[in-house]
Amino acid sequence: MSARGPVVCVVGPTASGKSALADLVAERLGSSVVSVDAMQVYRGMDVGTAKTPPGERCVPLLMVDVADPLEDYSVRLFQREARACVDALLDEGRVPVLCGGTGLYLNAVIDEMEFPAGEKGCEARGRYERLAAERGADALHALLAERDPESAALIHPNNVRR
Incomplete structure (x- = not known):
């Protein structure tokens, strides 16, 4: 904003x-x-x-x-x-x-946050929720740390929703 x-x-x-x-x-x-x-x-x-x-x-x-x-x-x-x-x-x-x-x-x-429109956001969320369900929260957090270390440092590994 x-x-x-x-x-x-x-x-x-x-x-x-x-x-x-x-x-x-x-x-x-x-x-x-x-x-x-x-x-x-x-x-x-x-x-x-x-x-x-x-x-x-x-x-x-x-x-x-x-x-x-x-x-x-x-x-x-x-x-x-x-x-x-x-x-x-x-x-x-x-x-x-x-x-x-x-x-x-x-x-x-x-803040200057952008949220995806339409199904793309839902599809991405579903993909990450499946990853967490299949491989656990730690695997999802490791992926986040690889792609966005700054956010990973701020988000608890068990916080799958974020």
Whole structure:
């Protein structure tokens, strides 16, 4: 994401008070909160994701309840939609407040990350998942270390998903 203006990010572990702080900061800034939580995007998952109920919010909460749990929704789609929210707030001269604990979704919005379109990404993921299932997480991590040593140094060998 190109630096068009300031963006506040409130991040931290589950139940650390991120939502309340982000709501307060956005209220003081006269802005809105853009959720970067991987599960809050789904409608109907209120309790398990600790969504702030609408009546308790001081400001609009964007990127919440935007997808059906049965829908094929990806970080790629989230990135496009969340960046549109951030851009709209910046266009209005407001400072977006991003809030969440999911590093991938936050990074998808603020960093220059690209996600493959269509089936290619699914095919690649399937290939690597099969490799991990057949040869183990260590074999997958060894391949990562060979192709991208910098990322391999940051990702735990047992973290097959990353």
